[in-house]
Amino acid sequence: MNVNLLMFFDVPPVQGVLGFFAAVVFFVMCFVAAIIAFFVLKKTLKMAKRLAVVAVILAVAVIGGISFIWIGVKTSPPHQYPPRQQPTSTRTP
Numbered sequence: 001m002n003v004n005l006l007m008f009f010d011v012p013p014v015q016g017v018l019g020f021f022a023a024v025v026f027f028v029m030c031f032v033a034a035i036i037a038f039f040v041l042k043k044t045l046k047m048a049k050r051l052a053v054v055a056v057i058l059a060v061a062v063i064g065g066i067s068f069i070w071i072g073v074k075t076s077p078p079h080q081y082p083p084r085q086q087p088t089s090t091r092t093p
Helices: 005-009 017-040 047-073
Strands: none
Touching: 017 047
16 A cells, blocks of 8 residues: 555645634634633642643644644645647548
């Protein structure tokens, strides 16, 4: 089974509005995880350490959201196919 793995990277995984939607969903999921982590760690860690954990989660959310948007709007030049050759006639008149 010889599969060229580079063919999977030919087209970006998300396009335009879908990339923006994926970024928003990713950010909201990370934001909810940060809020849950903040309240779960309420009795075990001091405020500064809780805020540091939340800051790390939100930094991952922002960087991930920006990357989804960047990948989604990135366009590549259209693929250039080689010129077609006209078939030669094998018939003689």
